[in-house]
Amino acid sequence: MIEIILLVSSILFIFALKLFGRPSTAHRANTFAMLAMALAVFSAFNFDFSKYDSAFYITIVVSGLLGVLISKRVQMTQMPELVGLFNGFGGGASGAIAYVELSGSSLPISDVFVAIFSMGIGMFTFSGSLVAVMKLRGKLNNFNKKLADIFSVFFPTILVIPAVLEMDDLLMEFIILVAIISGVLRVAVIGGADMPVVIAFLNSLSGIAAMSAGFIVNSIILIVAGALVGASGIILTLLMCAAMNRTLRDVLKGGFGTTTINNEYEKDPISTSPEDVAIQLSYAESVVIVPGYGMAVAQAQAAVKELTNTLKDKNIEVKFAIHPVAGRMPGHMNVLLAEVDIDYEDMYTLEDINSEFSSTDVVIVVGANDVVNPLARTDEDSPIYGMPILDVDLAKQVIVIKRSMSPGYAGIANPLFINDNAKMLFADAKEGLENIIKSFQLV
Amino acid sequence: MEATFLLTLLITFLASFIGYELISKIPQTLHTPLMSGSNAISGITLIAAILIYPEVGDAQLLKIILLIAIAFATLNIVGGFSVTGRILEMFKKND
Numbered sequence: 001m002i003e004i005i006l007l008v009s010s011i012l013f014i015f016a017l018k019l020f021g022r023p024s025t026a027h028r029a030n031t032f033a034m035l036a037m038a039l040a041v042f043s044a045f046n047f048d049f050s051k052y053d054s055a056f057y058i059t060i061v062v063s064g065l066l067g068v069l070i071s072k073r074v075q076m077t078q079m080p081e082l083v084g085l086f087n088g089f090g091g092g093a094s095g096a097i098a099y100v101e102l103s104g105s106s107l108p109i110s111d112v113f114v115a116i117f118s119m120g121i122g123m124f125t126f127s128g129s130l131v132a133v134m135k136l137r138g139k140l141n142n143f144n145k146k147l148a149d150i151f152s153v154f155f156p157t158i159l160v161i162p163a164v165l166e167m168d169d170l171l172m173e174f175i176i177l178v179a180i181i182s183g184v185l186r187v188a189v190i191g192g193a194d195m196p197v198v199i200a201f202l203n204s205l206s207g208i209a210a211m212s213a214g215f216i217v218n219s220i221i222l223i224v225a226g227a228l229v230g231a232s233g234i235i236l237t238l239l240m241c242a243a244m245n246r247t248l249r250d251v252l253k254g255g256f257g258t259t260t261i262n263n264e265y266e267k268d269p270i271s272t273s274p275e276d277v278a279i280q281l282s283y284a285e286s287v288v289i290v291p292g293y294g295m296a297v298a299q300a301q302a303a304v305k306e307l308t309n310t311l312k313d314k315n316i317e318v319k320f321a322i323h324p325v326a327g328r329m330p331g332h333m334n335v336l337l338a339e340v341d342i343d344y345e346d347m348y349t350l351e352d353i354n355s356e357f358s359s360t361d362v363v364i365v366v367g368a369n370d371v372v373n374p375l376a377r378t379d380e381d382s383p384i385y386g387m388p389i390l391d392v393d394l395a396k397q398v399i400v401i402k403r404s405m406s407p408g409y410a411g412i413a414n415p416l417f418i419n420d421n422a423k424m425l426f427a428d429a430k431e432g433l434e435n436i437i438k439s440f441q442l443v
Numbered sequence: 444m445e446a447t448f449l450l451t452l453l454i455t456f457l458a459s460f461i462g463y464e465l466i467s468k469i470p471q472t473l474h475t476p477l478m479s480g481s482n483a484i485s486g487i488t489l490i491a492a493i494l495i496y497p498e499v500g501d502a503q504l505l506k507i508i509l510l511i512a513i514a515f516a517t518l519n520i521v522g523g524f525s526v527t528g529r530i531l532e533m534f535k536k537n538d
Protein backbone atom coordinates (compact mmCIF):
# COMPACT_ATOMS: atom_id res chain seq x y z
CA MET A 1 0.00 0.00 0.00
CA ILE A 2 2.73 2.42 1.04
CA GLU A 3 4.64 1.55 -2.11
CA ILE A 4 1.65 2.46 -4.28
CA ILE A 5 1.20 5.79 -2.51
CA LEU A 6 4.88 6.56 -3.07
CA LEU A 7 4.68 5.56 -6.71
CA VAL A 8 1.72 7.91 -7.23
CA SER A 9 3.60 10.63 -5.38
CA SER A 10 6.71 10.27 -7.60
CA ILE A 11 4.61 10.36 -10.75
CA LEU A 12 2.77 13.45 -9.51
CA PHE A 13 6.08 15.22 -8.84
CA ILE A 14 7.27 14.54 -12.39
CA PHE A 15 3.90 15.59 -13.84
CA ALA A 16 4.10 18.78 -11.81
CA LEU A 17 7.41 19.63 -13.49
CA LYS A 18 5.88 18.92 -16.88
CA LEU A 19 2.92 21.24 -16.19
CA PHE A 20 5.33 23.91 -15.00
CA GLY A 21 6.51 24.33 -18.57
CA ARG A 22 3.79 26.80 -19.54
CA PRO A 23 2.49 29.84 -17.64
CA SER A 24 -1.10 28.80 -18.36
CA THR A 25 -0.77 25.39 -16.70
CA ALA A 26 1.78 26.25 -14.04
CA HIS A 27 -0.73 26.92 -11.27
CA ARG A 28 -1.95 23.34 -11.66
CA ALA A 29 1.65 22.18 -11.36
CA ASN A 30 1.73 23.64 -7.86
CA THR A 31 -1.42 21.74 -6.89
CA PHE A 32 0.11 18.52 -8.23
CA ALA A 33 3.34 19.08 -6.34
CA MET A 34 1.44 19.83 -3.14
CA LEU A 35 -0.57 16.65 -3.52
CA ALA A 36 2.61 14.67 -4.21
CA MET A 37 4.19 16.14 -1.10
CA ALA A 38 1.14 15.40 1.05
CA LEU A 39 1.14 11.77 -0.09
CA ALA A 40 4.86 11.40 0.47
CA VAL A 41 4.71 12.85 3.97
CA PHE A 42 1.61 10.78 4.79
CA SER A 43 3.34 7.59 3.68
CA ALA A 44 6.25 8.23 6.03
CA PHE A 45 3.92 7.66 9.00
CA ASN A 46 3.22 4.15 7.71
CA PHE A 47 -0.37 4.39 9.07
CA ASP A 48 0.91 4.52 12.62
CA PHE A 49 0.26 7.95 14.02
CA SER A 50 0.45 6.86 17.65
CA LYS A 51 4.25 6.60 17.61
CA TYR A 52 4.45 10.37 17.68
CA ASP A 53 4.03 12.53 20.77
CA SER A 54 2.27 15.84 21.11
CA ALA A 55 5.53 17.83 20.80
CA PHE A 56 5.87 16.40 17.29
CA TYR A 57 2.37 17.36 16.16
CA ILE A 58 2.49 20.78 17.80
CA THR A 59 5.77 21.55 16.00
CA ILE A 60 4.28 20.57 12.65
CA VAL A 61 1.09 22.59 13.12
CA VAL A 62 2.78 25.71 14.51
CA SER A 63 5.53 25.84 11.88
CA GLY A 64 3.02 25.10 9.13
CA LEU A 65 0.85 28.02 10.23
CA LEU A 66 3.90 30.22 10.49
CA GLY A 67 4.83 29.24 6.92
CA VAL A 68 1.40 30.26 5.63
CA LEU A 69 1.54 33.52 7.56
CA ILE A 70 4.97 34.46 6.19
CA SER A 71 4.06 33.53 2.62
CA LYS A 72 0.88 35.63 2.69
CA ARG A 73 2.59 38.71 4.03
CA VAL A 74 5.76 38.78 1.96
CA GLN A 75 6.03 41.37 -0.80
CA MET A 76 6.97 40.23 -4.30
CA THR A 77 10.06 42.44 -4.21
CA GLN A 78 11.20 40.40 -1.19
CA MET A 79 10.92 37.05 -2.98
CA PRO A 80 14.69 36.56 -3.24
CA GLU A 81 15.03 36.96 0.53
CA LEU A 82 12.12 34.61 1.19
CA VAL A 83 13.41 31.91 -1.16
CA GLY A 84 16.85 32.32 0.41
CA LEU A 85 15.41 31.97 3.90
CA PHE A 86 13.34 28.87 3.10
CA ASN A 87 16.33 27.42 1.30
CA GLY A 88 18.36 27.81 4.45
CA PHE A 89 15.62 26.11 6.47
CA GLY A 90 15.52 23.16 4.06
CA GLY A 91 19.29 22.76 4.12
CA GLY A 92 19.42 23.19 7.90
CA ALA A 93 16.74 20.54 8.35
CA SER A 94 18.65 18.01 6.24
CA GLY A 95 21.87 18.82 8.07
CA ALA A 96 20.23 18.43 11.49
CA ILE A 97 18.61 15.13 10.50
CA ALA A 98 21.95 13.77 9.30
CA TYR A 99 23.50 14.80 12.63
CA VAL A 100 20.81 12.93 14.57
CA GLU A 101 21.32 9.85 12.41
CA LEU A 102 25.07 9.97 12.97
CA SER A 103 24.76 10.39 16.72
CA GLY A 104 21.84 8.11 17.40
CA SER A 105 22.01 4.83 15.59
CA SER A 106 24.88 2.75 14.33
CA LEU A 107 24.90 3.28 10.59
CA PRO A 108 26.66 1.06 8.07
CA ILE A 109 29.94 2.63 7.00
CA SER A 110 28.71 3.64 3.52
CA ASP A 111 25.81 5.51 5.12
CA VAL A 112 28.17 7.26 7.52
CA PHE A 113 29.89 8.95 4.59
CA VAL A 114 26.60 9.89 2.98
CA ALA A 115 25.38 11.25 6.31
CA ILE A 116 28.53 13.34 6.81
CA PHE A 117 28.11 14.65 3.26
CA SER A 118 24.46 15.51 3.87
CA MET A 119 25.32 17.19 7.17
CA GLY A 120 28.11 19.28 5.64
CA ILE A 121 26.10 20.35 2.58
CA GLY A 122 23.01 21.01 4.68
CA MET A 123 24.82 23.21 7.18
CA PHE A 124 26.68 25.04 4.41
CA THR A 125 23.34 25.73 2.72
CA PHE A 126 21.88 26.88 6.03
CA SER A 127 24.55 29.44 6.92
CA GLY A 128 25.17 30.47 3.30
CA SER A 129 21.48 31.14 2.74
CA LEU A 130 21.14 33.22 5.89
CA VAL A 131 24.10 35.34 4.81
CA ALA A 132 22.56 35.66 1.34
CA VAL A 133 19.36 36.94 2.96
CA MET A 134 21.35 39.50 4.94
CA LYS A 135 23.15 40.61 1.79
CA LEU A 136 19.87 40.96 -0.06
CA ARG A 137 18.57 43.12 2.75
CA GLY A 138 21.54 45.42 2.22
CA LYS A 139 23.48 44.39 5.32
CA LEU A 140 27.00 43.00 5.17
CA ASN A 141 27.99 45.09 2.18
CA ASN A 142 31.53 45.83 3.21
CA PHE A 143 32.69 42.38 4.02
CA ASN A 144 36.45 41.93 3.98
CA LYS A 145 37.30 39.44 1.27
CA LYS A 146 40.71 38.69 2.81
CA LEU A 147 39.16 36.73 5.65
CA ALA A 148 37.49 34.36 3.19
CA ASP A 149 40.69 34.06 1.15
CA ILE A 150 42.74 33.16 4.22
CA PHE A 151 40.13 30.58 5.18
CA SER A 152 40.23 29.05 1.69
CA VAL A 153 44.01 28.78 1.79
CA PHE A 154 44.00 27.04 5.16
CA PHE A 155 40.95 24.91 4.40
CA PRO A 156 42.88 21.67 3.72
CA THR A 157 44.87 22.20 6.93
CA ILE A 158 41.68 22.73 8.91
CA LEU A 159 40.32 19.44 7.63
CA VAL A 160 43.20 17.41 9.10
CA ILE A 161 42.86 18.96 12.57
CA PRO A 162 40.54 16.19 13.85
CA ALA A 163 42.97 13.51 12.66
CA VAL A 164 45.92 15.21 14.34
CA LEU A 165 44.10 15.76 17.61
CA GLU A 166 42.55 12.30 17.41
CA MET A 167 39.17 13.88 17.92
CA ASP A 168 36.45 11.30 18.30
CA ASP A 169 33.86 12.90 20.53
CA LEU A 170 33.36 16.20 18.83
CA LEU A 171 34.04 15.22 15.23
CA MET A 172 30.47 15.89 14.05
CA GLU A 173 30.35 19.22 15.79
CA PHE A 174 33.66 20.10 14.19
CA ILE A 175 32.37 19.29 10.71
CA ILE A 176 29.23 21.34 11.35
CA LEU A 177 31.29 24.29 12.50
CA VAL A 178 33.56 24.14 9.44
CA ALA A 179 30.53 23.84 7.13
CA ILE A 180 28.81 26.82 8.77
CA ILE A 181 31.92 29.01 8.62
CA SER A 182 32.50 27.99 4.98
CA GLY A 183 28.94 28.93 4.08
CA VAL A 184 29.18 32.32 5.78
CA LEU A 185 32.54 33.29 4.27
CA ARG A 186 31.80 31.96 0.79
CA VAL A 187 28.56 33.88 0.37
CA ALA A 188 29.68 36.99 2.24
CA VAL A 189 32.27 37.89 -0.41
CA ILE A 190 29.81 37.63 -3.32
CA GLY A 191 28.24 40.87 -4.51
CA GLY A 192 24.53 41.67 -4.60
CA ALA A 193 24.07 41.39 -8.35
CA ASP A 194 25.55 37.88 -8.32
CA MET A 195 22.81 36.78 -5.96
CA PRO A 196 20.73 35.11 -8.72
CA VAL A 197 23.56 32.61 -9.12
CA VAL A 198 24.08 32.19 -5.38
CA ILE A 199 20.39 31.64 -4.64
CA ALA A 200 20.05 29.11 -7.46
CA PHE A 201 23.21 27.33 -6.35
CA LEU A 202 22.10 27.11 -2.72
CA ASN A 203 18.72 25.88 -3.94
CA SER A 204 20.48 23.08 -5.74
CA LEU A 205 22.52 22.23 -2.63
CA SER A 206 19.39 22.02 -0.46
CA GLY A 207 18.06 19.45 -2.92
CA ILE A 208 21.31 17.50 -2.81
CA ALA A 209 21.27 17.55 0.99
CA ALA A 210 17.70 16.20 0.96
CA MET A 211 18.66 13.56 -1.58
CA SER A 212 21.55 12.34 0.58
CA ALA A 213 19.23 12.23 3.58
CA GLY A 214 17.08 9.94 1.43
CA PHE A 215 20.01 7.55 1.03
CA ILE A 216 20.47 7.34 4.80
CA VAL A 217 16.84 6.54 5.62
CA ASN A 218 16.35 4.46 2.45
CA SER A 219 13.52 6.58 1.11
CA ILE A 220 13.20 6.49 -2.66
CA ILE A 221 10.73 9.36 -2.79
CA LEU A 222 13.11 11.55 -0.83
CA ILE A 223 15.90 10.70 -3.28
CA VAL A 224 13.70 11.37 -6.32
CA ALA A 225 12.38 14.69 -5.04
CA GLY A 226 15.81 15.76 -3.81
CA ALA A 227 17.33 14.93 -7.20
CA LEU A 228 14.65 16.96 -8.98
CA VAL A 229 15.41 19.99 -6.82
CA GLY A 230 19.14 19.49 -7.26
CA ALA A 231 18.72 19.33 -11.05
CA SER A 232 16.50 22.40 -11.14
CA GLY A 233 18.96 24.42 -9.07
CA ILE A 234 21.91 23.38 -11.23
CA ILE A 235 20.11 24.31 -14.44
CA LEU A 236 19.23 27.74 -13.13
CA THR A 237 22.75 28.24 -11.78
CA LEU A 238 24.29 27.45 -15.15
CA LEU A 239 21.75 29.61 -17.01
CA MET A 240 22.56 32.55 -14.76
CA CYS A 241 26.31 32.04 -15.20
CA ALA A 242 25.90 31.82 -18.97
CA ALA A 243 23.86 35.02 -18.91
CA MET A 244 26.86 36.77 -17.37
CA ASN A 245 29.47 34.92 -19.40
CA ARG A 246 31.16 33.86 -16.17
CA THR A 247 31.92 30.50 -14.67
CA LEU A 248 30.36 29.34 -11.42
CA ARG A 249 33.83 29.18 -9.95
CA ASP A 250 34.44 32.81 -10.84
CA VAL A 251 31.14 33.92 -9.30
CA LEU A 252 31.75 31.97 -6.09
CA LYS A 253 35.22 33.46 -5.81
CA GLY A 254 33.50 36.78 -5.20
CA GLY A 255 34.84 40.29 -5.28
CA PHE A 256 33.42 41.07 -8.74
CA GLY A 257 33.20 44.77 -9.56
CA THR A 258 35.14 45.87 -6.49
CA THR A 259 38.21 46.90 -8.45
CA THR A 260 37.76 50.42 -9.71
CA ILE A 261 38.38 50.66 -13.40
CA ASN A 262 38.37 53.78 -15.52
CA ASN A 263 34.78 54.92 -15.41
CA GLU A 264 35.13 58.44 -16.75
CA TYR A 265 32.99 59.65 -19.64
CA GLU A 266 34.47 61.41 -22.69
CA LYS A 267 31.57 63.78 -22.95
CA ASP A 268 28.45 64.84 -21.12
CA PRO A 269 25.27 62.89 -21.70
CA ILE A 270 22.22 64.51 -23.25
CA SER A 271 19.77 65.19 -20.48
CA THR A 272 16.05 65.21 -21.13
CA SER A 273 12.83 66.16 -19.33
CA PRO A 274 9.62 64.21 -18.66
CA GLU A 275 7.78 66.51 -21.07
CA ASP A 276 10.24 65.81 -23.89
CA VAL A 277 10.06 62.08 -23.22
CA ALA A 278 6.28 62.19 -23.42
CA ILE A 279 6.43 64.00 -26.76
CA GLN A 280 9.05 61.57 -28.04
CA LEU A 281 6.93 58.60 -26.99
CA SER A 282 3.74 59.93 -28.50
CA TYR A 283 5.41 59.88 -31.93
CA ALA A 284 6.63 56.30 -31.49
CA GLU A 285 4.99 53.22 -32.91
CA SER A 286 6.95 50.64 -30.96
CA VAL A 287 8.37 50.93 -27.46
CA VAL A 288 10.47 48.42 -25.54
CA ILE A 289 10.85 48.80 -21.77
CA VAL A 290 13.95 47.29 -20.14
CA PRO A 291 13.41 46.83 -16.39
CA GLY A 292 16.30 46.28 -14.00
CA TYR A 293 16.84 45.94 -10.29
CA GLY A 294 16.56 49.72 -9.96
CA MET A 295 12.88 49.40 -10.83
CA ALA A 296 12.35 47.03 -7.92
CA VAL A 297 14.31 49.25 -5.52
CA ALA A 298 12.26 52.30 -6.49
CA GLN A 299 9.03 50.24 -6.37
CA ALA A 300 8.24 51.61 -9.82
CA GLN A 301 6.29 48.58 -11.12
CA ALA A 302 2.88 50.25 -10.85
CA ALA A 303 4.20 53.32 -12.68
CA VAL A 304 5.58 51.05 -15.42
CA LYS A 305 2.16 49.48 -15.77
CA GLU A 306 0.47 52.89 -15.94
CA LEU A 307 2.85 54.11 -18.62
CA THR A 308 2.23 50.88 -20.54
CA ASN A 309 -1.51 51.49 -20.42
CA THR A 310 -1.07 55.09 -21.53
CA LEU A 311 1.03 54.00 -24.50
CA LYS A 312 -1.27 51.14 -25.46
CA ASP A 313 -4.24 53.52 -25.40
CA LYS A 314 -2.42 55.48 -28.08
CA ASN A 315 -2.01 52.29 -30.10
CA ILE A 316 1.72 52.16 -29.42
CA GLU A 317 3.13 48.66 -29.22
CA VAL A 318 4.81 47.98 -25.86
CA LYS A 319 7.13 45.08 -25.13
CA PHE A 320 9.32 44.22 -22.18
CA ALA A 321 12.87 43.00 -22.62
CA ILE A 322 14.06 41.03 -19.61
CA HIS A 323 17.67 40.03 -19.17
CA PRO A 324 18.12 36.67 -17.42
CA VAL A 325 20.09 38.22 -14.55
CA ALA A 326 17.97 41.34 -14.11
CA GLY A 327 16.98 41.53 -10.46
CA ARG A 328 18.15 39.42 -7.57
CA MET A 329 16.88 35.99 -8.55
CA PRO A 330 16.03 34.16 -11.76
CA GLY A 331 12.77 35.48 -13.22
CA HIS A 332 12.51 38.23 -10.59
CA MET A 333 11.49 40.96 -13.05
CA ASN A 334 8.82 38.78 -14.65
CA VAL A 335 7.15 38.24 -11.29
CA LEU A 336 7.24 41.93 -10.39
CA LEU A 337 5.67 42.82 -13.74
CA ALA A 338 3.10 40.04 -13.49
CA GLU A 339 2.10 41.36 -10.09
CA VAL A 340 1.01 44.66 -11.65
CA ASP A 341 -0.98 42.75 -14.29
CA ILE A 342 1.42 43.04 -17.17
CA ASP A 343 0.71 40.21 -19.60
CA TYR A 344 3.49 37.62 -19.67
CA GLU A 345 3.00 37.43 -23.44
CA ASP A 346 4.53 40.92 -23.57
CA MET A 347 7.67 39.85 -21.68
CA TYR A 348 10.49 38.86 -23.99
CA THR A 349 13.75 37.07 -23.34
CA LEU A 350 17.07 38.30 -24.61
CA GLU A 351 17.15 35.81 -27.50
CA ASP A 352 13.64 36.71 -28.58
CA ILE A 353 13.97 40.46 -28.61
CA ASN A 354 17.55 41.30 -29.55
CA SER A 355 16.87 41.15 -33.29
CA GLU A 356 13.99 43.60 -32.86
CA PHE A 357 15.84 46.54 -31.33
CA SER A 358 17.03 47.95 -34.65
CA SER A 359 13.40 48.43 -35.68
CA THR A 360 12.25 49.75 -32.29
CA ASP A 361 11.42 53.46 -32.09
CA VAL A 362 12.05 54.07 -28.40
CA VAL A 363 13.65 51.95 -25.71
CA ILE A 364 13.10 52.98 -22.09
CA VAL A 365 15.69 51.62 -19.66
CA VAL A 366 14.33 51.62 -16.10
CA GLY A 367 16.95 50.90 -13.46
CA ALA A 368 19.12 48.61 -15.59
CA ASN A 369 22.78 49.26 -16.36
CA ASP A 370 25.34 46.51 -16.98
CA VAL A 371 22.87 44.35 -18.95
CA VAL A 372 22.57 47.10 -21.59
CA ASN A 373 26.25 48.06 -21.69
CA PRO A 374 27.54 47.80 -25.29
CA LEU A 375 31.11 47.36 -24.00
CA ALA A 376 30.17 43.70 -23.53
CA ARG A 377 30.24 43.48 -27.33
CA THR A 378 33.08 45.83 -28.16
CA ASP A 379 35.70 46.12 -25.41
CA GLU A 380 37.79 43.01 -24.95
CA ASP A 381 39.40 44.39 -21.80
CA SER A 382 36.08 45.03 -20.10
CA PRO A 383 35.17 42.76 -17.16
CA ILE A 384 31.79 42.17 -18.81
CA TYR A 385 33.20 41.39 -22.27
CA GLY A 386 31.32 38.52 -23.88
CA MET A 387 28.32 38.78 -21.60
CA PRO A 388 25.08 38.56 -23.62
CA ILE A 389 23.42 41.96 -23.37
CA LEU A 390 20.23 43.55 -24.58
CA ASP A 391 21.31 45.49 -27.68
CA VAL A 392 19.26 48.59 -26.86
CA ASP A 393 21.93 50.88 -28.34
CA LEU A 394 20.79 49.68 -31.78
CA ALA A 395 17.30 51.16 -31.30
CA LYS A 396 16.36 54.46 -32.94
CA GLN A 397 16.10 56.27 -29.62
CA VAL A 398 16.95 55.29 -26.05
CA ILE A 399 15.76 56.91 -22.84
CA VAL A 400 17.56 55.93 -19.67
CA ILE A 401 15.79 56.74 -16.41
CA LYS A 402 18.50 56.82 -13.80
CA ARG A 403 19.34 58.99 -10.83
CA SER A 404 22.95 59.69 -11.77
CA MET A 405 25.75 58.55 -14.04
CA SER A 406 27.07 56.20 -11.35
CA PRO A 407 28.31 52.83 -12.62
CA GLY A 408 26.42 49.59 -12.12
CA TYR A 409 27.54 46.44 -10.38
CA ALA A 410 30.46 45.84 -12.72
CA GLY A 411 31.89 49.23 -11.70
CA ILE A 412 32.42 50.42 -15.26
CA ALA A 413 31.17 53.29 -17.38
CA ASN A 414 28.30 52.63 -19.77
CA PRO A 415 28.91 54.30 -23.16
CA LEU A 416 25.22 53.80 -23.95
CA PHE A 417 24.50 56.84 -21.79
CA ILE A 418 26.54 59.14 -24.05
CA ASN A 419 25.44 57.51 -27.30
CA ASP A 420 24.03 59.94 -29.89
CA ASN A 421 20.66 58.22 -29.83
CA ALA A 422 20.40 58.16 -26.03
CA LYS A 423 18.99 60.66 -23.57
CA MET A 424 19.17 60.56 -19.79
CA LEU A 425 16.19 61.34 -17.62
CA PHE A 426 17.87 61.94 -14.27
CA ALA A 427 15.27 60.86 -11.74
CA ASP A 428 14.20 58.14 -9.36
CA ALA A 429 12.57 55.42 -11.51
CA LYS A 430 9.12 55.79 -9.96
CA GLU A 431 9.14 59.59 -9.91
CA GLY A 432 10.51 59.81 -13.45
CA LEU A 433 7.85 57.48 -14.85
CA GLU A 434 5.06 59.25 -12.99
CA ASN A 435 6.21 62.60 -14.35
CA ILE A 436 6.23 61.22 -17.89
CA ILE A 437 2.66 59.96 -17.42
CA LYS A 438 1.60 63.38 -16.08
CA SER A 439 3.22 65.10 -19.06
CA PHE A 440 1.24 62.84 -21.37
CA GLN A 441 -1.96 64.42 -20.19
CA LEU A 442 -0.62 67.77 -21.38
CA VAL A 443 0.63 66.59 -24.76
CA MET B 444 10.86 0.77 1.01
CA GLU B 445 13.95 -1.38 0.66
CA ALA B 446 16.16 -1.28 -2.35
CA THR B 447 19.68 -2.26 -3.18
CA PHE B 448 22.21 0.50 -3.38
CA LEU B 449 22.74 0.12 -7.13
CA LEU B 450 19.04 0.26 -7.87
CA THR B 451 18.80 3.37 -5.74
CA LEU B 452 21.65 4.95 -7.68
CA LEU B 453 19.87 4.12 -10.93
CA ILE B 454 16.70 5.79 -9.67
CA THR B 455 18.70 8.83 -8.59
CA PHE B 456 20.23 9.07 -12.02
CA LEU B 457 16.90 8.69 -13.81
CA ALA B 458 15.19 11.23 -11.57
CA SER B 459 17.98 13.75 -12.16
CA PHE B 460 17.77 13.13 -15.89
CA ILE B 461 13.99 13.56 -16.08
CA GLY B 462 14.27 16.62 -13.87
CA TYR B 463 16.95 18.11 -16.09
CA GLU B 464 14.96 17.47 -19.29
CA LEU B 465 11.69 18.88 -17.97
CA ILE B 466 13.14 21.86 -16.14
CA SER B 467 15.22 22.93 -19.14
CA LYS B 468 11.95 23.58 -20.96
CA ILE B 469 10.54 25.93 -18.33
CA PRO B 470 10.49 29.52 -19.66
CA GLN B 471 12.37 32.36 -18.00
CA THR B 472 9.09 33.99 -16.99
CA LEU B 473 8.48 31.16 -14.54
CA HIS B 474 11.95 30.88 -13.05
CA THR B 475 11.04 32.58 -9.78
CA PRO B 476 8.03 30.32 -9.05
CA LEU B 477 10.16 27.37 -10.20
CA MET B 478 12.72 28.28 -7.56
CA SER B 479 10.20 28.81 -4.78
CA GLY B 480 8.38 25.62 -5.80
CA SER B 481 11.47 23.44 -5.97
CA ASN B 482 12.52 25.07 -2.75
CA ALA B 483 9.31 23.84 -1.15
CA ILE B 484 10.03 20.36 -2.47
CA SER B 485 13.46 20.34 -0.82
CA GLY B 486 11.55 20.42 2.47
CA ILE B 487 10.66 16.79 1.71
CA THR B 488 13.56 15.99 3.99
CA LEU B 489 10.74 16.14 6.58
CA ILE B 490 10.13 12.50 5.66
CA ALA B 491 13.54 11.53 6.98
CA ALA B 492 12.73 13.30 10.24
CA ILE B 493 9.38 11.52 10.52
CA LEU B 494 11.04 8.16 9.88
CA ILE B 495 13.71 8.53 12.55
CA TYR B 496 11.72 10.47 15.15
CA PRO B 497 10.30 7.37 16.90
CA GLU B 498 13.79 5.85 17.02
CA VAL B 499 15.49 8.54 19.09
CA GLY B 500 13.53 7.52 22.18
CA ASP B 501 14.61 9.31 25.32
CA ALA B 502 17.64 11.11 23.95
CA GLN B 503 16.37 14.60 24.75
CA LEU B 504 19.00 16.61 22.89
CA LEU B 505 18.58 14.61 19.69
CA LYS B 506 14.84 14.93 20.01
CA ILE B 507 15.07 18.71 20.27
CA ILE B 508 17.37 18.87 17.25
CA LEU B 509 14.92 16.74 15.29
CA LEU B 510 12.01 18.96 16.32
CA ILE B 511 13.95 21.98 15.04
CA ALA B 512 14.57 20.11 11.79
CA ILE B 513 10.86 19.26 11.59
CA ALA B 514 9.93 22.90 12.17
CA PHE B 515 12.38 24.09 9.48
CA ALA B 516 11.24 21.51 6.95
CA THR B 517 7.53 22.12 7.57
CA LEU B 518 8.02 25.88 7.25
CA ASN B 519 9.92 25.26 4.05
CA ILE B 520 7.21 23.04 2.57
CA VAL B 521 4.09 24.94 3.60
CA GLY B 522 5.51 28.43 3.13
CA GLY B 523 7.17 27.48 -0.14
CA PHE B 524 4.06 26.00 -1.76
CA SER B 525 1.87 28.77 -0.45
CA VAL B 526 4.02 31.55 -1.88
CA THR B 527 4.47 29.66 -5.17
CA GLY B 528 0.69 29.44 -5.43
CA ARG B 529 0.47 33.17 -4.87
CA ILE B 530 2.95 33.89 -7.66
CA LEU B 531 1.37 31.48 -10.13
CA GLU B 532 -2.04 32.99 -9.48
CA MET B 533 -0.67 36.24 -10.92
CA PHE B 534 0.30 34.48 -14.13
CA LYS B 535 -3.01 32.65 -14.35
CA LYS B 536 -5.21 35.72 -14.46
CA ASN B 537 -3.42 36.99 -17.55
CA ASP B 538 -4.59 33.95 -19.39
